[in-house]
């Protein structure tokens with residue numbers, strides 16, 4: 555690692571573990587930030603807006619992470635989730651950053667608009683993020699995260715329905731794992 559990562563101590567180990575699967579992100583600036591007001595989501599990756607008007611190399615990304623997780627109706631600190639689940643969750647967000655890192659500033663802005671306005675756009679963006687994660691060896695972790703969300707965490711029916719509508723099901727992850735892309739463009 556060429557520079558110190560900006561990661562809260564509580565999740566530093568799992569974040570570094572997830573990052574270790576993405577050698578290409580070694581020199582990419584990513585800030586991990588606890589956020590108390592993530593609207594209906596647990597983690598969220600985005601480019602840092604103020605850095606979107608300089609060169610792509612200087613662009614910084616933010617992963618916002620909810621400090622608390624509602625586990626079967628009980629508030630618990632996010633770092634108390636099982637390690638594999640957190641590595642998979644962060645690994646998925648890093649998949650988004652891989653995707654963003656290949657986009658120009660303009661296509662990122664269009665991406666942001668598409669994500670906010672079109673359901674099919676969200677579905678394809680989530681598929682891309684999971685595909686990056688699986689192709690970087692995180693398949694088992696992504697499965698752990700999905701199993702946790704769908705079957706263990708006692709999430710609300712509305713949340714689970716949303717996940718089922720917008721995210722790849724576990725069977726598709728297994729399919730991707732069996733058909734991993736070895737080569738990848740720079």
Ligand SMILES: [Zn+2]
Pocket residue numbers: 646647650679680683
């Ligand atoms: Zn996502």
